[in-house]
Amino acid sequence: MDVTTVLVTLTIFSTIFGVVYLFLTTRNKERLALIEKGADASLFNTGKKFSFSEVVMNLALLGIGVGVGVLMGELLSIIGMNSDVSFPACIFIFGGLGLLASVFANKKYSN
Structure with missing residues (x-):
């Protein structure tokens, strides 16, 4: 395998991991903030x-x-x-x- 192929593959997978990680942590922080303010937990089960x-x-x-x-x-x-x-x-x-x-x-x- 060429070095360029390895770098491109590593970049693609790390970008996908970073986006998913950022999405999940941000969603978790938003939910915790809403719960701290007294929002009902059933709000998250509407999907x-x-x-x-x-x-x-x-x-x-x-x-x-x-x-x-x-x-x-x-x-x-x-x-x-x-x-x-x-x-x-x-x-x-x-x-x-x-x-x-x-x-x-x-x-x-x-x-």
Whole structure:
């Protein structure tokens, strides 16, 4: 491995760790300050929790979308489109459509 690769990888992971750490510590300080001022603790439980089945459905539809994107990219490259363009474009388009379908499916099943 090249020194540059190691430095870039280390920088990326340390940046992600720093952002997550900063977010969690700031949220904790805000909550402690609100509790000290007498705010009700139920204030923190207002967010919607995702169920395991919703996460699985999101990942499944994303995987299906990426798979269809790979197939469509291959079909476009057979037709004559440059494969360097067709594969990423189709993967992102159909992956996004899969995630969009998962939003509507989760909304339908949650009601």
